[in-house]
Amino acid sequence: MKREHSFLLGATGAIALGLSPDYAAALAYITSEFVPFEWAILTAICITSPLLPVALVAAHIFTGMRIHWLLASFLFGLIVLFGTLASLVWVAVTFVLSLSLAHGMTLTLGLASSLFLVSSVSSADARLWFGWVPIGLAGLSGLWSLLMAGLVVLSSIVIADGKPFCVAQASGNRVTGVAAVRGFALYATEATHGLTFEFHAVLVVEGSEQKYNWSYAKHRFVETGYPTSAMEKCTPVEGFWITAGLF
Structure with missing residues (x-):
């Protein structure tokens, strides 16, 4: 070829x-x-x-x-x-x-x-x-x-450090597959308070009070003190990405 x-x-x-x-x-x-x-x-x-x-x-x-x-x-x-x-x-x-x-x-x-x-x-x-x-x-x-999908997966695994965790999109829906966290599939498009948007994605780790949101600028999950409804709906599970699959 x-x-x-x-x-x-x-x-x-x-x-x-x-x-x-x-x-x-x-x-x-x-x-x-x-x-x-x-x-x-x-x-x-x-x-x-x-x-x-x-x-x-x-x-x-x-x-x-x-x-x-x-x-x-x-x-x-x-x-x-x-x-x-x-x-x-x-x-x-x-x-x-x-x-x-x-x-x-x-x-x-x-x-x-x-x-x-x-x-x-x-x-x-x-x-x-x-x-x-x-x-x-x-x-x-x-x-x-x-590449963004790979970084989302890697960042969540590193932060969880072996503990059960959950990744959810801005809508509050738990991520159902790796494809859902690609760079052009993950960004939030809905406003919650005027021009303030929900986080693109959130990470909740079992046993940790600290919550995280995805930062496109830093290419990783970062700590946040702003709770969202998506965090409340996200229930940590063992082997999150294994259960989520690719699609």
Whole structure:
């Protein structure tokens, strides 16, 4: 396999693994009778977008599929425009500027650049700046999201020091799998008091009065004196991550 193909599969694979949502929960949401049809369609497009880059690249590598450069150029601009607007709307809704914007733009760049790279565009400069550079940045963002999951697991184990513990998300729901603590899956999006947000995640250790919340800035759980409802709902268990599983 060519090195460029390996790079493409690696970058798009990182996007798919690092940004894919909880599909079971998403499917339950969009099939709910209370969700408007138009909103369900939009949601379906959004939740499948992390998988499209790797699907496009795989089709290109294994079947030789290429998209005409005119169509690819048009779709590139359309995706970037729509993705940027959607990202800004998401920022306005969540108020989590850096994470929300990075999340949206990673998806946007990953999809647009992968489509551009499987096209018949022959210009080396165009392929570099509209293809290789953005797909590389999106792939790195996907890797960062996966790395955060590893750091959450490691930090909780180190702090618990063999004691039973529990990790819960801002909603108060106990984390059901390692995938739920990836960088782009963990951040809180709901305000509790004006612009004050719940912690992204909390850690409760059995027998300890000290509580912890996840810090993206420090990449670890840090001590906090601010109790939340999520902490009260979180019941420590032995082998937390073993029982939680991957998904």
